[in-house]
Amino acid sequence: MFDQLDALLLARIQFAFTVSFHFIFPSFSIGLASYLAVLEGLWLRTGKQVYLDLFKYWIKIFAIAFAMGVVSGIVMSYQFGTNWAVFSDKAGPVIGPLMAYEVLTAFFLEAGFLGVMLFGMNKVGKKLHFFATLMVALGTLVSATWILSVNSWMQTPVGFEMGANGQFLPGDSWWDIVFNPSFPYRLAHTVTASYLVVAFVVGAVGAWHLLKDKTNPQARKMFSMAMWMAALVAPLQIGLGDMHGLNTLEHQPQKIMAMEGHFDSHPDGAPLILFGIPNSAEKRVDYAIEIPKASSLILKHDLDAPMAGLDTIPDNQEPPVGIVFWSFRIMVGIGFAMMGLGIWSLFARWRNGLYEWTWLHRAAIVMGPSGFVAVIAGWITTEVGRQPYVIYGLLRTADAASPLDAPAVAASLLAFVLIYFAVFGAGVWYILRLMGKPPATGEVEANHGYDGPIRTAGITPGPTQNPGQAEALPSEREDA
Amino acid sequence: MMDLTVIWAFIIAFAVFAYVVMDGFDLGIGILFPTFRVGQGRNRAMNSIAPVWDGNETWLVLGGGGLFAAFPLAYAVVLPATYPLIIAMLLGLVFRGVAFEYRWRDERHTKFWDLAFFGGSLIAAMSQGMTLGVLLQGIEVVDRAYAGSWWDWLTPYTLLTGAGTVAGYALLGSTWLIWKLDKGVQRHARYVAMRSAIATIVLMGAVSLYNIFLNAEYADRWLSAPEVYFAAPVPILTAIIAIALLRSIVRGRDHTPFWLAIALFFLGMAGLGVTMFPYIVPPGLTIWDAAAPESSQIFMLVGVAITMPLIIGYTAWAYWVFRGKVGEEGYH
Numbered sequence: 001m002f003d004q005l006d007a008l009l010l011a012r013i014q015f016a017f018t019v020s021f022h023f024i025f026p027s028f029s030i031g032l033a034s035y036l037a038v039l040e041g042l043w044l045r046t047g048k049q050v051y052l053d054l055f056k057y058w059i060k061i062f063a064i065a066f067a068m069g070v071v072s073g074i075v076m077s078y079q080f081g082t083n084w085a086v087f088s089d090k091a092g093p094v095i096g097p098l099m100a101y102e103v104l105t106a107f108f109l110e111a112g113f114l115g116v117m118l119f120g121m122n123k124v125g126k127k128l129h130f131f132a133t134l135m136v137a138l139g140t141l142v143s144a145t146w147i148l149s150v151n152s153w154m155q156t157p158v159g160f161e162m163g164a165n166g167q168f169l170p171g172d173s174w175w176d177i178v179f180n181p182s183f184p185y186r187l188a189h190t191v192t193a194s195y196l197v198v199a200f201v202v203g204a205v206g207a208w209h210l211l212k213d214k215t216n217p218q219a220r221k222m223f224s225m226a227m228w229m230a231a232l233v234a235p236l237q238i239g240l241g242d243m244h245g246l247n248t249l250e251h252q253p254q255k256i257m258a259m260e261g262h263f264d265s266h267p268d269g270a271p272l273i274l275f276g277i278p279n280s281a282e283k284r285v286d287y288a289i290e291i292p293k294a295s296s297l298i299l300k301h302d303l304d305a306p307m308a309g310l311d312t313i314p315d316n317q318e319p320p321v322g323i324v325f326w327s328f329r330i331m332v333g334i335g336f337a338m339m340g341l342g343i344w345s346l347f348a349r350w351r352n353g354l355y356e357w358t359w360l361h362r363a364a365i366v367m368g369p370s371g372f373v374a375v376i377a378g379w380i381t382t383e384v385g386r387q388p389y390v391i392y393g394l395l396r397t398a399d400a401a402s403p404l405d406a407p408a409v410a411a412s413l414l415a416f417v418l419i420y421f422a423v424f425g426a427g428v429w430y431i432l433r434l435m436g437k438p439p440a441t442g443e444v445e446a447n448h449g450y451d452g453p454i455r456t457a458g459i460t461p462g463p464t465q466n467p468g469q470a471e472a473l474p475s476e477r478e479d480a
Numbered sequence: 481m482m483d484l485t486v487i488w489a490f491i492i493a494f495a496v497f498a499y500v501v502m503d504g505f506d507l508g509i510g511i512l513f514p515t516f517r518v519g520q521g522r523n524r525a526m527n528s529i530a531p532v533w534d535g536n537e538t539w540l541v542l543g544g545g546g547l548f549a550a551f552p553l554a555y556a557v558v559l560p561a562t563y564p565l566i567i568a569m570l571l572g573l574v575f576r577g578v579a580f581e582y583r584w585r586d587e588r589h590t591k592f593w594d595l596a597f598f599g600g601s602l603i604a605a606m607s608q609g610m611t612l613g614v615l616l617q618g619i620e621v622v623d624r625a626y627a628g629s630w631w632d633w634l635t636p637y638t639l640l641t642g643a644g645t646v647a648g649y650a651l652l653g654s655t656w657l658i659w660k661l662d663k664g665v666q667r668h669a670r671y672v673a674m675r676s677a678i679a680t681i682v683l684m685g686a687v688s689l690y691n692i693f694l695n696a697e698y699a700d701r702w703l704s705a706p707e708v709y710f711a712a713p714v715p716i717l718t719a720i721i722a723i724a725l726l727r728s729i730v731r732g733r734d735h736t737p738f739w740l741a742i743a744l745f746f747l748g749m750a751g752l753g754v755t756m757f758p759y760i761v762p763p764g765l766t767i768w769d770a771a772a773p774e775s776s777q778i779f780m781l782v783g784v785a786i787t788m789p790l791i792i793g794y795t796a797w798a799y800w801v802f803r804g805k806v807g808e809e810g811y812h
Contacts, residue, residue: 063581064581064582064585067534067577067580067581068578070534070537070577071573071577071578072574073541074537074540074541074570074573075570075574077541077544077545077548078544078559078566078570080548080555081544081555081556081558081559081560081566082559082560082566082567085556085557085559085625085626086556086625088548088552088555088556089552089553089555089556089624089625091552092548092549092552092553092556092772093552093772093773093775093776094776096548096550096552096555096772096776097549097772097776097779097780097783099548099549100545100546100548100549100783101780101783102545103538103542104542104783104784104787104788104791105783105787107538107541107542108535108538108542108787108791108794108795109794111534111535111537111538112795112797112798113794113798114534115530115531115532115534115798115802116531116798116801118531119530119531119802120531120801123801123802124801135794163773165624166624167552167773169773169775169776170775170776170779174775174779402556402559402560402563402625402626403625403626403627404560404563404630405630408630411564412563412564412567415567415571416567416571419571419574419575420574423574423575423578426578426582426586427578427582430581430582430585430586433585434585
């Protein structure tokens with residue numbers, strides 16, 4: 001019994017670790033693929049060199065991020081079976097086909113056109129290359145659509161019947177399963193989040209190079225584009241988040257109770273707890289700073305609307321309050337900070353200070369990684385908030401695991417942690433190095449020709465950069 | 481007998497075959513990587529697959545995702561049974577995949593990422609071959625769940641199937657390089673291809689013989705009438721192809737060895753089909769035991785019917801764009 005509990009806990013840690021790590025890369029590559037498509041489209045339309053330079057600058061970063069997304073994603077597609085075999089057996093007939101559709105309509109599309117996008121600029125025409133870029137961008141969006149449909153079905157399961165063997169079986173309509181109640185909100189909120197992730201990364205890189213040289217035309221262009229995104233999309237995202245929250249209140253009220261820290265029911269208007277320390281043992285929020293009735297106003301659009309609290313939920317069906325309470329506040333706080341930077345940039349633009357105001361640039365650099373933090377915090381909010389269930393209300397996480405021995409799971413968890421930090425740490429370091437180099441006119445592309453890849457790593461190509469290659473040339477001649 | 485479940489068994493088999501062949505030559509190049517000279521030799525070998533490896537690896541996701549969708553019970557049983565192998569394969573693929581980008585980004589650590597490319601490929605290939613071995617030697621299932629211990633995957637037989645897969649992938653990789661390279665590097669590829677071909681043929685034979693002793697039912701299928709009349713063409717054709725393959729390498733043919741290596745894998749797959757069908761997880765689970773309900777099968781079949789021609793079409797186009805020999809300056 002003790003062993004079983006251990007294996008379960010380890011499997012949960014392993015899934016949380018691998019999925020959180022993985023989620024970082026797609027949330028970057030979904031937005032970046034779209035940004036690259038926009039840049040290449042603008043280049044084809046206007047013929048301006050600056051767009052081509054930016055395209056070539058960012059595609060090198062995209063190549064590394066995409067590779068990390070692919071390899072960490074394959075882990076996810078097998079982890080359901082290795083660690084969550086009971087879940088796989090029971091839910092496979094319903095969610096398996098959606099994931100198969102993701103492979104068929106998205107993964108092949110991305111992978112099939114990625115080679116041409118990365119290496120084919122000189123081999124196919126400009127228009128065909130643009131088509132390849134569009135297909136990669138489309139593939140990332142289609143992929144997000146299917147996997148969020150799967151996730152949403154697990155959060156708000158509908159359209160199924162229970163089979164005699166304990167499996168969830170598809171009901172009459174696949175439409176109901178795919179377009180389950182939380183899916184449209186989750187999709188809109190997540191894809192928009194991905195665009196914001198990229199906007200703030202691009203903005204930070206632009207700002208970094210503006211601080212060094214405010215005349216750099218590529219840095220100016222990318223900073224300007226990113227700040228338009230911040231100003232326009234951050235408010236939109238807050239609105240989408242609000243709608244997603246109302247949807248969650250309707251379908252997963254416990255999650256909202258945990259996010260709000262509402263241990264008690266409030267029959268005549270619930271307060272909005274801005275900060276506090278949730279105390280699950282005593283079932284109260286310590287040191288709470290509250291705005292009276294504001295929670296009812298936000299969630300029910302009525303100051304005096306009654307709101308149920310966790311006191312109405314049996315203890316064994318409650319999510320862990322502390323984690324959800326905090327991760328939600330981190331996400332929302334970042335959302336408003338993003339909007340603040342967007343508004344600041346509008347003001348700077350109006351006063352002709354967009355490329356001059358160094359404090360704005362410094363703030364943009366600080367906010368560079370904020371999108372990733374917000375995405376992970378949001379993910380934790382929604383995933384921890386639906387506990388203790390893996391299929392909401394129907395299958396408990398504790399009943400979904402594989403029959404594995406604890407040492408096997410412990411060993412694999414350790415391997416994942418060590419290897420992910422080493423490998424993806426190196427990748428992030430390479431990306432930061434590319435970002436540290438200023439974008440230049442006549443930027444070279446990510447061509448894996450024979451001297452290409454080495455050259456793309458630096459602005460000044462030269463044989464000294466690659467002594468191995470220089471040595472190799474004569475030796476190849478030798479045996480030729 | 482030709483019901484939806486059988487169709488799905490063939491679709492999964494096709495995905496696995498497509499993966500084994502296409503990522504097989506990628507992994508094979510990784511396995512052979514240390515035998516190529518640092519510099520042009522390695523650069524050209526890797527560049528011959530850089531634009532296509534990601535598409536090739538996607539077939540693995542289709543194999544896994546398709547199994548999850550079409551035969552969820554098999555997915556839920558096989559993966560826990562082969563847990564350490566699957567984890568090792570996934571981590572191997574992590575190293576292999578990132579090496580494609582990393583080795584160009586960091587000239588001081590190119591050697592390290594070359595080693596990661598080799599080690600990742602080798603571990604992934606070995607794990608895949610051993611997973612096949614675990615499946616063939618039989619998996620204990622009680623109450624819709626894996627009931628064996630977590631060391632069942634490590635036996636002399638699984639080591640043999642693992643080694644066979646490594647040799648086979650090296651054969652695919654080296655024959656691909658014969659096709660895509662020229663001059664000294666091509667001669668080196670030919671030299672390695674010969675040795676890989678011999679190793680593959682010997683290990684294929686050894687695994688086949690071992691199968692007959694492994695399980696009485698397998699022996700029946702290959703040795704007793706009337707099954708033997710259906711089964712016999714497979715080993716006979718395999719022998720013919722094997723001889724043709726060796727000759728084509730010796731005679732310095734350009735792309736023939738690659739196609740013959742694929743034919744050899746196809747016959748291996750056919751032999752596997754004869755051995756296993758209709759079991760998906762021997763000895764207890766047939767494809768019908770593990771199949772998803774009809775509604776799931778039909779829903780996905782529509783998707784496969786629409787998307788598969790497109791996938792094959794644009795994949796072929798991507799290969800066409802990067803056709804020809806990989807020279808020192810890139811693709812000619």
